[in-house]
Amino acid sequence: MNEIESFDVVVVGGGPAGSTAATDLARTGRSVMLLDRAGRIKPCGGAIPPQAIREFDIPPHLLCAHINSARMISPSDRQVDMPINGGFVGMVNRAEFDEWLRTRAAETGAVRRTGTFTELVPTDNGQVIVRYETRGNDRPVQVQEVRARCVIGADGARSKVARQTIPGADKMPCVSAYHEIVRSPKNGEGGFDATRCDVYYQGKISPDFYGWVFPHGETTSVGVGTALSGFSLRTATDDLRKAAGLADAETIRREGAPIPLRPLDRWDDGRNVVLAGDAAGVVAPASGEGIYYALAGGRFAAQAAEAFCATGDVRSLKLARKQFMKAHGRVFWVLGIMQRFWYSSDKRRERFVSMCADPDVQQLTWEAYMNKRLVRAKPAAHVRVFFKDLGHLLGIVSAK
Structure with missing residues (x-):
């Protein structure tokens, strides 16, 4: 029988949170495995602020657009422009952006694996067996196992890791988000502005969230979100495309995903698991912004995992949530009040x-x-x- 491969930390999920955690841990010298599903593209508006670019060393070539203003559209179709004086918001395409983050983690020293996480199995010595499935073009599904001292669950809003280990994770409230990636018109054509994000605050587009038109250079993300059950996101997106003059734009792909409404009350299992990113619920209320907070959450999870591996003290795992909320909890509180009202x-x-x-x-x-x-x-x-x-x-x- 072959010996099971062992790692200090296994990171489940290769989005911004998981890739950042894997990179940071590899830099400390920890043995890290980064597990991600094949062909995954996260539905996302793609906005990242300058702070993310500075703090997480995001190279300029990943920015497919520079946004210089936002236009807010009211229920009466009033348009209010909000220029960014002396600054910009960067836009990224998640397929390229996430892959670059995963590649950076691998180049830093993380072992990268492609597969679908299935379950965690505790061992008698306090470690955990991580099981996942792989499949090839001409091969049946194969079950793989690795051993870890610590697991970081960064596998999205409906995290399997969280649901298996964190009480209450299965009840995380979410907004259902849907967007269509369309071919961008020429700048100025039909009122389209490649340097402006349009945000529609209209009940007919979204009864409790908003609709967006976010340019990405050659393509544009047009989408809506709502927590209201039964509301037709596709119909609302059709209406939004008509309102934005994009009804006839070529549709490249359609995607949907849940967006967490607030952070979970607990991010660790008190044993050897800690959460990060959407799995922990760190998407900003009101704005739905998630990339920066996923990057930050991944870094805090890595610090907690490193402290746990260094000391064996399970209380170290609580540092991820404690440090994140200290840094960003007040902003989340303010934005949450704003959204509800x-x-x-x-x-x-x-x-x-x-x-x-x-x-x-x-x-x-x-x-x-x-x-x-x-x-x-x-x-x-x-x-x-x-x-x-x-x-x-x-x-x-x-x-x-």
């Missing part, structure tokens, strides 16, 4: 888009988004925004 009706969406026309709101929004922190250096602007926001909440300020 402003997205609840078209009347409130109208007022929300009206607020976006305010220069103070625009400045603080972009600074917070691009640098991934709440802006504290401009107290006067915060005071002005507070009273304007209060006026909108009370209906004192007109939405027009």
Whole structure:
């Protein structure tokens, strides 16, 4: 009988969270296996802020577009432009972006495997057997096994790792997201702007989230999200394409996926498993932004796994959630309140888009988004925004 291959850490899932965790652990000298499914492309708008580019060494060639502004469209079709003065948001195609991250992990020293995770089997010595399936073109499915001291579950919003090990993970609330990748029109054709993201806050497009048109250079992501059961995402996307002048654009592919609504209360099993990325629920409320937070969550999970491997203390696994929430929990709290209130009706969406026309709101929004922190250096602007926001909440300020 062959000896089972052993690793310090097995990372399940090769998206931004898993690949970042594998890269960081390999850099510390840990033996790491990165397991990912074949042919997986994550449905995603593809936006990454400058902070992600700086913090995670993302090379410029991966950016397929530079976005210089956002246009917010209200239920009454009012359009409010929010220019990014002196900055930009980068756009990536997830197929190329994720593959580059996985390749970087392998080049750093992680062992890369392609397969479908099936289960974790605890052992008597505190380690765990990771089982996964592989298949070839002319071969039947084969079950593979490796041994690990620690497992990082980074396998998405419906994480099999999380469901097997973390109580309550199967009840994670999600938004259902769907998008169509279409051929981009020429810049300026039919009002299309290759440097602008359009966001539709209209109940007919999404009753509780929003619709988006995100240019990716040669292609554009057009999609919608909702947590409302029975709402037709395809019909809403058809309506969105008509509204955006993209009804006749060539459709390249269609994709759908769940997006978590909030972080799980627990990310570790108290034994040898810790979660990262969508598996942990780290997608920003209101915006649905996930790439930066997946990268950050992967890094925190790697730090927790490294501490656990170094000390054997299972309490180290809690560091991933503790450090993430310390860094980003306040932002998630604020965005969660915003989503629950402003997205609840078209009347409130109208007022929300009206607020976006305010220069103070625009400045603080972009600074917070691009640098991934709440802006504290401009107290006067915060005071002005507070009273304007209060006026909108009370209906004192007109939405027009």
